[in-house]
Amino acid sequence: MPELPEVETVRKGLAPVMEGRLIERAENRRPDLRFPFPDGFVERLSGARVERLDRRAKYLLMRLDSGETLLSHLGMSGRFTVQQSEVALKPGDFVHAPPTSEKHDHVVFDMEGDVRIVFNDPRRFGFMTLFATDDEAAVPFLAGLGPEPNSNEFSGPFLQARVKGKKAPLKAALLDQRVVAGLGNIYVCEALYRAGLSPRRMAGSLGPKRAERLALAVRQVIDEAIAAGGSSLKDFASADGELGYFQHTFRTYGREGETCVTPDCGSKIERIVQSGRSTFFCPTCQR
Ligand code: ZN
Numbered sequence: 666m667p668e669l670p671e672v673e674t675v676r677k678g679l680a681p682v683m684e685g686r687l688i689e690r691a692e693n694r695r696p697d698l699r700f701p702f703p704d705g706f707v708e709r710l711s712g713a714r715v716e717r718l719d720r721r722a723k724y725l726l727m728r729l730d731s732g733e734t735l736l737s738h739l740g741m742s743g744r745f746t747v748q749q750s751e752v753a754l755k756p757g758d759f760v761h762a763p764p765t766s767e768k769h770d771h772v773v774f775d776m777e778g779d780v781r782i783v784f785n786d787p788r789r790f791g792f793m794t795l796f797a798t799d800d801e802a803a804v805p806f807l808a809g810l811g812p813e814p815n816s817n818e819f820s821g822p823f824l825q826a827r828v829k830g831k832k833a834p835l836k837a838a839l840l841d842q843r844v845v846a847g848l849g850n851i852y853v854c855e856a857l858y859r860a861g862l863s864p865r866r867m868a869g870s871l872g873p874k875r876a877e878r879l880a881l882a883v884r885q886v887i888d889e890a891i892a893a894g895g896s897s898l899k900d901f902a903s904a905d906g907e908l909g910y911f912q913h914t915f916r917t918y919g920r921e922g923e924t925c926v927t928p929d930c931g932s933k934i935e936r937i938v939q940s941g942r943s944t945f946f947c948p949t950c951q952r
Contacts, residue, residue, distance in 0.1 A: 667739045669814070669847035670890035672723045675745055679782065680718045682747050683727070687714045687777040694771050699740060699792040709733060709795055710774070722810055722847030734798045736806060740790030748781040810846040814887045819845055821877030828868035828876075835879075836939045838868035845883065850942050851918045852890065856882040858917045863951045864937070864944045917945040925950060 667675075691710035693702045703709070713729040720726065727735040737743075772784035772793065784791070796804050811827070812818035824845075828838045838844055839853045848856075857864050860882035862875060871879070893914075916926050921936040925947040932949040 666741050666849065667723070667743070668849040668851060668890075669723055670852075670887060670893075672725060672739060672847075673720055673891050674894050675739070676718050676720045676725055679725075679745055679747070682780050683715045683718055683774075683776065683782065685715065686780065688712070688729075688774050689777055690773075690775040692773045692775075694773070698743075698771060698786060698789045699738075700794070702793060703795045706793075706795070710735065715776075721807055722813070722842065723849075724806060728798060732798055733795050734801065735793060735795055736804070737784070737793045738791050738806075740786060740788065740792065742788040743784060743786040743791030746783045746785060748783060809843055811842060811844045812846060814845050814848050814852075814883045815891075819880060819884070821873060821880045824880045825871050825873060825876035828871055831868040833868050834864060834939060835862060835866050835868050835871070836864035836944050839879075839883070840940070840942075848883065848887075850944075851915065852883070852886050854918045854945050855886045855915060858946060858951060859886060861950055861952065863948075864939060864946050866952070917947065920945060 688710050689712075691707050693706050696702060709731065710729070713731040713733070715727055716730055717728040718725065719728060723738060725737040725739075727737070729735065766785075766787070769785045769787045770783045771786055771789070774782040776782060784793075794806075801807060812823070827844045828835075831838055833841075835857060836853060839848055839856065840850065842848075854864070856879065860875070860879040862879055917934050920934040923934050924930075925932045925934060927947065927950050930947065930949050932947050934945055935948055937944050937946075
């Protein structure tokens with residue numbers, strides 16, 4: 666499943682070919698993905714100009730000069746591809762490889778300048794919706810989201826205050842989108858390992874020092890993953906067409922039974938299930 670760093674990679678890949686361009690024609694080739702497309706989808710997008718491409722948590726937000734925003738979620742397998750006929754591809758333009766099967770091309774944006782953007786999603790857990798940009802605070806997907814993990818707002822004191830009194834384990838607290846937005850299972854495991862904190866520790870037990878360490882670790886794993894181009898799908902290609910490789914540098918995720926990478930630790934990475942999701946951790950390094 667694409668996590669926040671992957672979505673940020675998509676945003677960075679699409680921005681240079683979408684921002685400032687008119688959507689000459691939009692097309693949805695089926696009535697729904699995970700949810701039905703909004704009423705008037707084609708009419709509301711065709712003829713609008715893309716002013717800016719933003720991201721909030723795992724949502725892509727396409728700001729249009731019509732006063733509306735197109736919100737897209739990649740779900741499990743959604744991907745955008747850029748197809749250009751006359752515009753020469755430049756370094757940094759967004760191309761997925763290998764090519765996706767056309768039968769899963771569900772949404773097409775024909776942009777001015779002969780650029781075609783295609784949304785392909787074999788499993789159809791992705792979705793798109795439109796809302797008035799001025800009403801963003803009331804949009805159900807966005808309302809109540811915590812700060813971005815790499816924002817200044819997300820700090821040790823903020824984290825400590827947000828989980829104060831919580832009986833839930835730290836793992837669950839970090840997956841709570843009201844505490845921090847867009848953090849998924851992989852990066853929660855990695856951040857807890859880096860902070861040396863047990864995923865089973867009660868969230869409410871965080872003191873200032875540990876909270877600071879954890880907030881810093883969260884920021885580091887997200888920043889590094891974004892810098893690496895993001896990756897959690899093996900077939901997920903970054904902006905230059907190369908497959909993402911950050912998954913090979915996970916220290917705990919997917920490493921059950923392997924020796925902990927901390928020098929002289931020697932313990933084996935363990936896997937437990939918390940809230941129905943796998944947690945990988947080192948029982949010696951994480952307390
Ligand atoms: Zn260890």
